[in-house]
Amino acid sequence: MxxxxxxxxxxxxxxxxxxxxxxxxxxxxxxxxxxxxxxxxxxxxxxxxxxxxxxxxxxxxxxxxxxxxxxxxxxxxxxxxxxxxxxxxxxxxxxxxxxxxxxxxxxxxxxxxxxxxxxxxxxxxxxxxxxxxxxxxxxxxxxxxxxxxxxxxxxxxxxxLDDWDKLAGDANPVVRTVSHRIAPDPERLAEFGDILSTAKNPVLIYGAAIARGQGWDEAIALAEKLNAPVWAAPASERTPFPEDHPLYAGGLPFAMGPLSDKLEGHDVAIVIGAPVFRYYPYVPGNYVPKGMRLLHVTDDPSEAGKAPVGESMLGDPVLTLQGLTEQVAARSLAPAVSTQSHNMAPHAVAPAGNHEQMSALELFEILRSSAPANTVLVEESPSNLAELHTAWPVTLPDSFFTFASGSLGWNLPAAVGIALAEKTSGRNRPVLAVIGDGSLQYSIQALWTAAQQQLPLLVVVPCNAEYAILKSFAVVEDTPGVPGLDIPGLDIVALGNGYGCHGVSASTPEDIAREVEAAFTRNGPTVLAVPVAPTIPPLL
The missing domain is CATH 3.40.50.970 (Thiamin diphosphate (ThDP)-binding fold, Pyr/PP domains)
Structure with missing residues (x-):
């Protein structure tokens, strides 16, 4: 039958x-x-x-x-x-x-x-x-x-809905495999290799596709052979390069003028595994500094097509890194542009007044020192990005996740999926999600799934009772008096407990450190609410 x-x-x-x-x-x-x-x-x-x-x-x-x-x-x-x-x-x-x-x-x-x-x-x-x-x-x-x-x-x-109970007849789909990687064109690869080899001061811009392809080793090899600084592409959703490496320069800003300014002094830049470029606020300026030659490597034809500048090559980013490392001539000269500029990222400044709460930077420093070294970090706290990346440099592959779209409500359920993957795979790395009190509301139902699956997920909620990032846009866009930018009255602890998590609040370094340690030994998720000083962060 x-x-x-x-x-x-x-x-x-x-x-x-x-x-x-x-x-x-x-x-x-x-x-x-x-x-x-x-x-x-x-x-x-x-x-x-x-x-x-x-x-x-x-x-x-x-x-x-x-x-x-x-x-x-x-x-x-x-x-x-x-x-x-x-x-x-x-x-x-x-x-x-x-x-x-x-x-x-x-x-x-x-x-x-x-x-x-x-x-x-x-x-x-x-x-x-x-x-x-x-x-x-x-x-x-x-x-x-x-x-x-x-x-x-x-x-x-x-x-x-009625298809499932119907007879399949002779339907018997053949299980088949497909290739997941595209090799770069050899002639184009050699051309890009020559351009990089003859550049006076090249710079590398790495994107999330390198992380997706498990390409950290290959990314390091090319950077060290060229002895060139490495920037992370704007708003990169995965970390493409170890942030404690001497050649790491930081994350590029996601606006035309400021991004171009960061690349000043380089004659050749190559973007590997990222769009050219991911922008959000309109800040006029050149796409790249005048006189710079831009190369672009991507496995996405539409991404190559919409790039406003540059010469593109289609290919798997990690295979391309391997090929370029073989092609380029080694450089002994130190980069002419200083690296480690990520340490100078602009931080939010609290408005005038007395604030008993700690700053977001202080919170993140406590989290980093309290969490195990192999903790996976998930982030959806757009008001505090500079502070988070300063306090928590990503030094291990596959240990940082965020959204490529900027559409709130992804990171909390994604953290649940990541924690589930850690549990079912047997890796069992701790997972810590930093989710703003506003961001938490977009997919808060995911807390219930974490509780039902008994995942040892720690969700840390910096509570500032405002959409601080929107106040930053109000400054850039010159839009005073916008309503709806404050969100008072949220009881994060009660919400966590209501979905079956262990909800708790902490406000001192000692209490936060104790709760972090306890969370990763608990058979189920923890929602840790921490009041932080309200700030208006610089957008760029």
Whole structure:
């Protein structure tokens, strides 16, 4: 007797190693989840954005694709912010949603995904609703192939709820593999190598793709052979280079004029594994200093196409680093531009008045000294970035995660997914998330999943009762009197306890250090609220 579409699909997923499903169940998804197999794991969240964020963190930490199941058009819409982030993070996710019964689709009943292939665009690489139930298993195979090929990213499948119990007939999708890396063109590689070898004062700009490709060793090798300073690309979501290395210069600002000023004095710059460039506030200026030649290496053709300046080469960033290291001539001259300028990053200054609370910098210094050396840091506290990077230089690979999009609400569920990956993989590194009291509210439901999974996750919440980063934009944009920039009355401890976490507040260095130590021995998550002095941080 022919197997059902569900049986064939779940067998395919077994063979592909995709046995963990993140989701928030809905009526149109229950037919997919019916008689859920014992050898599969369902990670439940209380909202779809949390499901996507947790799956993204899990996939990045374990370097595997992940499946997310959301509820038709309503759930997909709820998840869109974190789908945007997954796309910019280049995370391979297969996002699935049910749709209404095929027999009713023509009249568009309640909760129909009316245009299922259109809704998640442009943030998915492929969007598809199978024409026949029998096509569902093969659609999963194609989805995996597309999601994992460079540039990796999320894909979407819409599946009518009555497809799962239909007979699969002769449908028997072939398990196949696809390549995940693109080698650079040899002639272009040699050209770039010659340009770097003959440069008087080259500079390297590294991006998150190096970290995704486990390329720290290769990144160090090229930097040391060229004896050139290394900048992290603007707003880099993964750390591409050890921040305690003598050649590390810091993170580039994400605005045209200031970024160009940082590169002054160099005749050649090469950007590897990042966009050219990631900007946010408009600060006029040149893209790069006059007379500078810019080279760009990426595995993303669209990223190469939209770069406003520079000569591009398509290729896997880590393979390209290896090839360039073989090509370039060694340099003995010290860099003409001083490195370690990251120590001079502008910090927030508290407004005039007496503040009993500690500064964000003091808090982060206590966290770094109290947490184990191998702690994984997750960050969504945009008001305090300079202080965090000053107090907590990232010196180990795969130990820092944040969002590529800047869309709040990703990092808390991602921290849950990362902590789950540490637990299930047996690595068991501690995971500490620094989440602002405003940012915490965007996907706060993820705390419940952390509690249900008994993850020893520490969520530290610097509480300033304001959207301080927006006050910074108000200064840059000259927009006084904007309402809604203060957020008083939040009881972070009660919220943590309400979701099943250990909620606690601390305000002294001794109490904070004690709570950090206790959190990593606790069988479950901790939410640690720490009042910090309100500040207006410099934006650049």
């Amino acid at each position: 022919s197997k059902t579409v569900r049986e064939v699909t779940f067998q395919l997923l077994r063979e592909l190693g995709l046995t963990t499903v993140f989701g928030n169940p809905g009526s149109t998804e229950e037919t997919f989840l019916k008689d859920f197999p014992e050898d599969f794991t369902y990670i439940q969240t209380l909202a779809e954005a949390a499901a996507v964020g947790a799956a993204d963190g899990f996939a990045q930490a374990n370097r595997v694709p992940a499946i997310v199941n959301v509820h038709t058009s309503a759930g997909l819409s709820n998840a869109m912010s974190n789908i945007l982030t997954a796309a910019m993070n280049h995370t391979p996710l297969i996002i699935t949603a049910g749709n209404q019964t095929r027999e009713m689709l023509l009249m568009e009943p309640w909760l129909t995904n009316i245009e299922p292939t259109m809704l998640p665009k442009p943030w998915v690489k492929w969007s598809y609703e199978p024409a026949r139930a029998e096509d569902v298993p093969a659609a999963f195979m194609r989805a995996l192939a597309i999601a994992t090929q460079p540039p990796a990213g999320p894909v979407f499948l819409s599946i009518p």
